[in-house]
Amino acid sequence: MTTMIRAQLIRLLRRKTxxxxxxxxxxxxxxxxxxxxxxxxxxxxxxxxxAVTLETLTGxxxxxxxxxxxxxxxxxxxxxxxxxxxxxxxxGGTFRxxxxxxxxxxxxxxxxxLGVLVVAAGIAAAxxxxxxxxxxxMAAARGVPTSxxxxxxxxxxxxxxxxxxxAGVVGWAVFGTTLAVVFRSAPIALGIGFVWxxxxxxxxxxxxxxxxxxxxxxVLQSLIAGGTNDLALGRAVVTGIVxxxxxxxxxxxxxxxxxxxx
Amino acid sequence: MxxxxxxxxxxxKRYGSRVVVDHLTLELPTGVVAGFVGxxxxxxxxxxAMLLGLVRPTAGSGTVLGQPLEHPATYLSRxxxxxxxxxxxxxxxxxxxxxxxxxxxxxxxDRIPALLELVGLDDRADDPFRAYSLGMKQRLGIAAxxxxxxxxxxxxxxxNGLDPQGMREMRELIARVAADGRTVVVSSHVLSExxxxxxxxxxxxxxxxxxxxxxxxxxxxxxxSLTIATARPDDLPxxxxxxxxxxxxxxxxxxxxxxxxxxxDLDAVxxxxxxxxxDAGIVLTELSRQRTTLQDRYLSLVDGSAR
Numbered sequence: 001m002t003t004m005i006r007a008q009l010i011r012l013l014r015r016k017t018x019x020x021x022x023x024x025x026x027x028x029x030x031x032x033x034x035x036x037x038x039x040x041x042x043x044x045x046x047x048x049x050x051a052v053t054l055e056t057l058t059g060x061x062x063x064x065x066x067x068x069x070x071x072x073x074x075x076x077x078x079x080x081x082x083x084x085x086x087x088x089x090x091x092g093g094t095f096r097x098x099x100x101x102x103x104x105x106x107x108x109x110x111x112x113x114l115g116v117l118v119v120a121a122g123i124a125a126a127x128x129x130x131x132x133x134x135x136x137x138m139a140a141a142r143g144v145p146t147s148x149x150x151x152x153x154x155x156x157x158x159x160x161x162x163x164x165x166x167a168g169v170v171g172w173a174v175f176g177t178t179l180a181v182v183f184r185s186a187p188i189a190l191g192i193g194f195v196w197x198x199x200x201x202x203x204x205x206x207x208x209x210x211x212x213x214x215x216x217x218x219v220l221q222s223l224i225a226g227g228t229n230d231l232a233l234g235r236a237v238v239t240g241i242v243x244x245x246x247x248x249x250x251x252x253x254x255x256x257x258x259x260x261x262x
Numbered sequence: 263m264x265x266x267x268x269x270x271x272x273x274x275k276r277y278g279s280r281v282v283v284d285h286l287t288l289e290l291p292t293g294v295v296a297g298f299v300g301x302x303x304x305x306x307x308x309x310x311a312m313l314l315g316l317v318r319p320t321a322g323s324g325t326v327l328g329q330p331l332e333h334p335a336t337y338l339s340r341x342x343x344x345x346x347x348x349x350x351x352x353x354x355x356x357x358x359x360x361x362x363x364x365x366x367x368x369x370x371x372d373r374i375p376a377l378l379e380l381v382g383l384d385d386r387a388d389d390p391f392r393a394y395s396l397g398m399k400q401r402l403g404i405a406a407x408x409x410x411x412x413x414x415x416x417x418x419x420x421x422n423g424l425d426p427q428g429m430r431e432m433r434e435l436i437a438r439v440a441a442d443g444r445t446v447v448v449s450s451h452v453l454s455e456x457x458x459x460x461x462x463x464x465x466x467x468x469x470x471x472x473x474x475x476x477x478x479x480x481x482x483x484x485x486x487s488l489t490i491a492t493a494r495p496d497d498l499p500x501x502x503x504x505x506x507x508x509x510x511x512x513x514x515x516x517x518x519x520x521x522x523x524x525x526x527d528l529d530a531v532x533x534x535x536x537x538x539x540x541d542a543g544i545v546l547t548e549l550s551r552q553r554t555t556l557q558d559r560y561l562s563l564v565d566g567s568a569r
Contacts, residue, residue, distance in 0.1 A: 097350070259317040
């Protein structure tokens, strides 16, 4: 398993991808801090219908609140990225080429996914740290005190935000991988994933509010945001685990049993 | 008796009602360079994919390097393969791709420079894979297949899409990688591509075996004949009578006589026929030897199986 993870690191940790990921993390952190701090009001509603208020930002977790809130909006991007990364393995034949070296299919698939997640975890950590840094001048601009942010409780909140976001990333990764495994084609999987998690879930949830509690993409969005008015964090976690487990079973069983013809 | 490199017993693959590989039974001795020949859609790639654990047989059994097909993990470390098209990460260099696959296969990365040199890519090793020509991609595929110093090398249409120069280079490369006694299986739908490098032939069509055996035996079975033309076409029936009276089976075909002759008797019979024509006062304008090419014989086999 570690071999597959290391192999993926060879693939992903190239200068160009590292630079692009770093620039992406900086852009994400800057936009997150500016948007969340800029839109926060005294006791008023914040982003995603959840109360991100200036009072919330003053608390222990205020330094990484912008990271958690903004991360809930990039889930779709994470989703399509994983579809593209995993789908191209099937379209391009590299999954087949990997199996010629290691025929243990589940190990190859899971190791591959874990390798990409290791990189995602690094990018998320960098993004959280950068968001914290960008939040400091934004807090000063909005008159938000930051003394609580560097406390032990603040560090705990930062860790909790990181774990929550990574839980969402894992969920999106598993969903994306499942679509790639089912369709074995990056363009088809991307098209279906794009339509489902993009317009479909949001349009239907707009007309049917319960969709916010049941659609997989929206459940993960709520999870990453640490819970929303429609779906509390605890229930988002439980529902998300069920969906991810089902998706994992589908992709693992298909990988184990289907012929590799592409 | 040494263990065959590949042994198949009734290997079958069906997709629904479509039979792609039909009770394939054969043995491939170790150390041969085997041409795996059949028209497009004959079942070559599916058969190779079953040998490599990518596709599961519907029925039948087999062994690869003495290990059962059901457990590819027991033999794949000793098998190198290039199947369908060479698949690498486009953004990575040739060298980095090989390093990645060597890591996954648990192979020694120190072999990579020598392999790049073997396939003639040492000066382009740092270029991204996507910048390679088709021939270079195929050669990198062979280098990747050689990473584990395999005892069995399976190459699926390595010359596909190459120009004549590229095909010649590929034949030379196959001869090089086969030089140290490893077993090589090379598939193609064109026999003439392979006949210069193969000492063993497996021919299939519609998933079934047409021929398995030494290439020289297949060549020895080829038909040989003499073609005779006269200055005056009117002389042909008379000449035919003369030849037939002397015990030679001769056919009149397209203003020529064609005499079926064994390959070892060609020179002697040609001289005899020439003398008989001279004695009969008939002037010959052509007396030539014809040998059915391997490709002709292969095509006649395929045509026969199609009927």
